[in-house]
């Protein structure tokens with residue numbers, strides 16, 4: 375494992391799939407889209423200190439920007455949904471929301487170094503296409519009036535194929551979007567009825583075709599396993615059907631049952647129609663086998679991509695990143711989030727916006743940034759963040775490499791953690807050597823278990839997370 379060699383992950387081969395091991399390590403844990411994770415953000419962090427962190431982030435123009443816009447509205451609630459949404463049929467909600475996004479942009483822009491360029495932008499939700507095309511175009515004008523974009527910026531939008539017209543597709547394309555992720559979840563009508571999201575395959579195919587015709591470069595499809603009435607066989611049919619669309623990326627998420635956060639999910643408990651853990655594990659195995667057979671490369675944490683997709687290339691070259699939007703190819707970008715509940719990240723801080731719409735509006739109407747909570751990172755947090763992100767992205771850790779990057783002697787600093795990997799090694803999740811450790815195929819499926827061993831906060835008190843599977 376020479377220090378200069380490109381860091382590449384080991385894709386899990388179907389043959390390596392070990393249901394017993396997955397069952398053993400199927401414990402609740404964070405998804406590590408940030409470290410420290412969001413439960414550590416606190417209202418005790420003074421908003422002025424978080425604004426000061428934005429100023430620090432803009433002393434130089436070297437770091438690229440990644441913009442995130444949270445567009446929370448949905449017409450109806452999908453009962454499995456774990457997102458921060460506002461369910462409404464009132465169309466004027468969109469323009470009122472945009473009025474406030476414009477106020478937020480006007481408060482943030484003066485803090486941003488004028489030479490910084492946007493390398494990445496993402497519209498998430500909710501349902502971004504709840505916004506009528508005219509409002510999307512107005513949003514585009516507001517963003518481009520305040521930020522300069524790199525020529526090759528990656529701009530993506532989450533799409534609900536049930537709520538989109540060709541004009542929506544065009545409006546987001548005009549605004550700069552060149553990628554999209556389509557929510558499908560499951561193509562089986564029985565499952566769709568049970569989760570309150572009826573979406574015929576023709577509707578998905580139509581949205582997909584519009585995206586391709588309008589020049590979206592990369593299209594991803596999101597599926598969920600663990601939903602009511604799903605079986606390994608029915609989920610295999612869903613995967614096969616979705617693969618006929620030839621997506622560039624596929625995200626196969628495990629349904630996160632968190633009724634203490636999302637009470638609508640209790641309906642599944644009442645109906646008692648959720649698949650057993652055993653069946654869920656079979657679905658995971660089915661997904662891994664089907665996608666491997668279709669030539670998709672496993673990126674990590676539910677994500678697969680075609681071998682020629684930028685994510686797969688970035689992983690091969692050791693430049694893959696992980697942030698609130700999942701995996702990304704943009705190293706070192708600061709994330710500036712806009713909209714209710716959105717999260718922003720600088721080198722040494724996280725901050726999250728107010729999560730209730732009236733509070734978000736009231737702060738902006740009063741001329742204040744709508745900050746609810748945040749965290750200033752210690753030096754130790756930043757070191758551990760790098761280690762956890764390299765585990766999540768590269769699936770290997772090279773001690774000399776990381777020692778150089780982090781300015782600490784890795785083997786000394788993490789002597790206890792390295793020692794405590796012994797049980798994971800004995801179970802075949804990773805291999806240790808004097809130079810570092812490499813995560814195996816089955817370890818890749820349980821990657822957050824390995825990352826958790828470097829999380830200093832898990833020892834400080836119990837938190838409630840969803841399970842790995």
Ligand code: SF4
Nearest residue numbers: 448451452455457500
């Ligand atoms: S459309 Fe998406 S965000 Fe809205 S309720 Fe359904 S899953 Fe949640």
